Amino acid sequence: MSEWVLILGGSTGHGAATAKRLANDGYGIIAFHFDRGDAKKLAVETITEVNEITGGRCHYFNTNAAAEETMDKYIPQIKEITSGEPVKLLLHSIAFGTTTNLFGEKPVTQRQMDMTVHVMGNALLYWTQKLYAEGLLANGSRVMGLTSEGNYVAMEGYGPVSVAKVAMEAIIRQIGWELGQFGITANAVQAGVTPTRALTKITEGWERWIENTKKRNPMRRTTTPEDVAGTISMLLQPEADFINCSIIYCDGGESRSGSF
Numbered sequence: 001m002s003e004w005v006l007i008l009g010g011s012t013g014h015g016a017a018t019a020k021r022l023a024n025d026g027y028g029i030i031a032f033h034f035d036r037g038d039a040k041k042l043a044v045e046t047i048t049e050v051n052e053i054t055g056g057r058c059h060y061f062n063t064n065a066a067a068e069e070t071m072d073k074y075i076p077q078i079k080e081i082t083s084g085e086p087v088k089l090l091l092h093s094i095a096f097g098t099t100t101n102l103f104g105e106k107p108v109t110q111r112q113m114d115m116t117v118h119v120m121g122n123a124l125l126y127w128t129q130k131l132y133a134e135g136l137l138a139n140g141s142r143v144m145g146l147t148s149e150g151n152y153v154a155m156e157g158y159g160p161v162s163v164a165k166v167a168m169e170a171i172i173r174q175i176g177w178e179l180g181q182f183g184i185t186a187n188a189v190q191a192g193v194t195p196t197r198a199l200t201k202i203t204e205g206w207e208r209w210i211e212n213t214k215k216r217n218p219m220r221r222t223t224t225p226e227d228v229a230g231t232i233s234m235l236l237q238p239e240a241d242f243i244n245c246s247i248i249y250c251d252g253g254e255s256r257s258g259s260f
């Protein structure tokens with residue numbers, strides 16, 4: 001079993017919980033985050049904890065992981081860290097996009113749309129291509145990304161991100177289809193509404209979303225980052241070797257429940 005995982009967006013929310021969980025599972029953690037101001041403090045808390053759990057087998061980089069220069073600069077370092085061994089997991093858990101509607105007071109611009117789809121969708125493809133070319137994804141490696149119900153439901157402020165989610169799902173499906181023959185699988189995990197930093201940025205009505213979700217969800221609560229981390233941990237088990245090109249729901253049945 002490979003000993004390292006690579007998490008894009010590993011400082012807060014789902015990415016941070018996954019880093020902690022996989023650190024506890026025994027993996028070394030390589031992670032990217034992009035935090036300024038107050039967010040840096042949260043990042044430091046996560047890094048300190050992951051550092052402790054892993055006994056120092058932890059490398060966090062605070063830079064834009066969606067930039068090609070970042071990939072080209074850091075992939076050689078990643079190779080050094082893993083001693084050339086493939087990573088067990090490449091996880092995309094980045095939240096960085098424009099949360100606005102397509103029409104109305106602030107209609108999304110082409111630049112915002114392109115940026116959102118690139119950072120939250122296409123960037124996973126370029127990371128996968130470059131890691132694969134370097135032998136850092138190989139038999140047993142998993143590629144994963146996080147998706148949401150916004151992949152097929154229209155929601156306030158979620159238009160551009162929903163396009164990115166659909167793009168990411170298509171990319172994941174195609175990666176799994178092309179690389180499955182080499183034992184590399186690709187899957188999306190669909191999380192339910194989770195109170196994280198990103199959620200508060202989607203809409204001013206996020207608190208109402210949370211209350212509504214608790215009523216709507218068959219299990220009467222929102223998803224936690226730890227739920228998602230546990231699912232990802234489970235998907236790294238050898239028993240999940242044959243799960244490929246799929247969307248795995250980690251939402252307590254929320255997306256199967258009609259609105260009330």
Ligand SMILES: NC(=O)c1ccc[n+]([C@@H]2O[C@H](COP(=O)([O-])OP(=O)(O)OC[C@H]3O[C@@H](n4cnc5c(N)ncnc54)[C@H](O)[C@@H]3O)[C@@H](O)[C@H]2O)c1
Binds near residue numbers: 011012035120190
């Ligand atoms: N919160 C939810 O309700 C929910 C539901 C389903 C799916 N998701 C998805 O989960 C993923 C993680 O979101 P979250 O809710 O944990 O949010 P979050 O804001 O807590 O975490 C986002 C992470 O992305 C990092 N980041 C942002 N821009 C980056 C960049 N350019 N380069 C590197 N790192 C960058 C941040 O530093 C942070 O670590 C997102 O793709 C989001 O769409 C969230």
